[in-house]
Amino acid sequence: MTTEAAQISATLLLFAAMIVPWITRRWPLWARAAWRVAVFIALTYTVLQMAGSPLAPQFDAAQPGDRVWQQLIEIGWWLAAAQCAIGIVRLLVVFETKPRETRIVSDLMAGVIHLLTLFAVINFVFAVPVGGLLATSGVIAIVLGLALQSSLSDVFSGVAVGIERPYSPGDLVWVEGGIEGRVVQVNWRSTHIATLNGDVAIVPNSVMAKARLVNHSLPTKVRRVSITVKVAANERPDRCMAVLNAAVKTCVLLSATPPPSVARSELQGDGVAYDISFTIPSIEVFVEARTELLGHIQSHLRHAGIALAVPGVPIQGRLQVPTAVTLLEESDWFGVLADADRSLLADQLVEVWFAAGDQLMKRGDDPKVLFIVASGTVEITDGLPGSTEVIFRLGPGGSLGAIGMITGTPYAATATALTPVTAYSLDRKGVGDAIAARPDLVKSLEVLARRGQELNRRDVVARQADYAEPPEMFLSKLRSFLRKISESPRDEDQRRHRS
Template identity: 85%
Template sequence: MTKEAAQISATLLLFAAMIVPLMTRGWPLWARAAWQLAAFIALTYLVLRTVGSPFGPEFDTVQPGARIWQQLIEVGWWLIAAQCAIGIVRLFVVFEAKPRETRIVSDLMAGIIHLLTLFAVINFVFAVPVGGLLATSGVIAIVLGLALQSSLSDVFSGIAVGIERPYSPGDLVWVEGGIEGRVIQVNWRSTHIATPNGDVAIVPNSVMAKARLVNHSMPTNIRRVSITVKLAANELPDRCMAVLNAAVKTCMLLSATPPPSVARTGLEGDGVAYDISFSIPSIEVLVAARTELLGHVQSHLRHAGIALAVPGVPIRARLDVPSAATLLQESDWFGVLAESDRILLAEHLVEVWFAAGDKLMKQGDDPKVLFILASGTVEISNDTPEWPEVIFRLGPGSSLGAIGMITGTPYAATATALTPVTAYSLDKQGVGDAIAVRPDLVKSFEVLARRGQEMNRRDVVARQSDDAEAPEMFLSKLRSFLRKISETPRSEGQRRRR
């Protein structure tokens, strides 16, 4: 190959080397590195045929135009060499599976390679000594380093973060100083954290490198949390443990694996401390999970008559357990009735007990009774073989089965006792006996029809679909139910009332 042909081929290859990268941005790193290496090898051969060694080129001294052409080819060779070196560095330092922010190290190395390439071009292509230039640039670098000390600290801290990777975009982190949120970006200078308040905290990388940091997303998103409840010292320990365990089992937001646990951790004259440990699927639901748990703990303790401890004040008397009439008063369903009507119905409630695992109601059964829970936890589940699921869990004070009994709709779910359960039951015969004592109770029951649409949505045991019935239809069914039980013969003295 002649010298002129080599120059033309080298020029065409340089154009190709500039155009092909624009067309191969979607290629993997290894493919782009392979292309750059192949182009560099081919261009090296052509440069050797044109000007000799790139480190000691022999340019044309007769024709100025040919000399400039050869110098441009030599400059292009150094640029291709730099790109090839950068491609190989990125291939070993940055992998496709890593986030964009981890390229800080390779970007810094690319900058160093470009700087060295600039000095090489000045020295070998244009034959300008770089000794004085290096000395001058060293002084400038020192001045700039002192002026940009803080920024350089952030940059090198960002490099350390990129290498160590204590967190990545998407991780939920806590940073010493009260900053907590989800990492949305890691760049050269800072880390951006989206806080729960809707703000973005921009923390310099130098601060992130020095501060204590907790990554809530590593090794998994599941978090273990503990809360402490201090109960009155006059209560039986086993009873307190049973009530707290029932409260924990009522929660829906806690993870089943690892399971929650309750342990006694302190004993003093004014109270006994119990630690409730539980897991949540993500730290983002911590507030909601803690609120749910504390609410159920309060409800279960109140219905069990167990008082919270008061620091420095020993509690000796037990709290009053809510009566059947109180449960009716606080019930979403029966709370709208007049006090006299609730008292009358409370006299016809029958106290029943269930062991853990017993079925209070079974999906598909005809509704015959309603329950008001006094203690324990009941799980409402869908037993459909194709799509079994837990719908909800109920604790003390909740009622179930009222609408099904009134409307005659078969139970759409199964109610299972997760713990020993105490409940008050009321069947059709009990309602009929109450109406026999006070016929005006029929009008009070019709008041419930005004809330029929809302309660039909909330009574998951009775619900058949998500479409709520019109209040007029519910009122019709209620009147039909009251008419039937009014016509049913009743035998007094055959029921145990409370």
């Protein structure tokens, strides 16, 4: 092959080496590396025919244009060698299935290869000794290293993070120092974390490499959490365990598997500590789950008369257990009535007990009674055959069944006691007896119609059609109900008088 033919062939190969990678961007990594190696072998053969060994090239000194052309081809050969080496490095270090962060190592090695290629071009192509240049570069590197010490620390820490991979974009992490949120980006210098407050914290990689870190997304998003509640030392242990277990079972945000647990963890003169462990589907719902659990614990302890511990106070007085009148006062339904009217209705309440598993109401049954829960937990399900969907759970103070009793429509859900339950029941006869004793109670009860739409939504065993109706329709049904039950006692008295 003549020198001119070798130059033309080498030029074409260099154009192919530059253009084909843009066309083959979708090729697998190994295919691109194989292409670069094939082009480099062919280019090496043409360079040997043109100017001899690339390490000691013999350029044509007679024709200045040919010399420049041959030098450009030699530079292209060194760049092709660099690309071939980078392709092999990427093939060995980073595979297609690995995340983007692991490419940091190969990018760093690619930078080193390009730097070595620059020195090789200066030394072999232009015949300029690089000894002095290397010495000068070493001094410059030391100065730059001292000036950029912090930035270089972040870069190399980023390399370490990329190799170890303690977290990835999308993971929910906690970093020592109070930073907690979801990783949105990992680059050479820093890690970007979207915090739970809606901000973005940019943490240098050097800090991430040294700080204690908790990855809430590994190995799974499910998390086991525990909180501690300390009650008075003079409370009965079995009652405390029963009440706390009932409070836990009232929560709907906690995962059912593995089930929550309550255990005594500390015994002191001024109180007994109970550890409540529970599982949540993700750490993102921890605040809501904890708020729900603490609210139910407070309610259950209050309605059970159990006091929380006070440091330094060994014996405490029992809390006053809410009476039937108090339950009516705090009820969504009867809280708007006057004290005298509530007391009159409280006299008609009947205390009832249910064992765990007993049904208070069943879907499709005739609504004859409403319940106000005094203690324990009641689970509301849709009651359909083969379905276990939980609609809601009621704790102390909750009421159910009022809408059905007023509108006369069958219950649309099933209420089952999850724990032993104490409740107060009020049936139609009880309301009728109260009205017979105080006829003006009818006017007081009509005040409830003003809150009809909202009350309908809160009654989880009412039929959908009932709380979809406008408030004026509910008012009509309430008045019809009150008229029927207020007439019933008079009819009974008339029948007794005739007999």
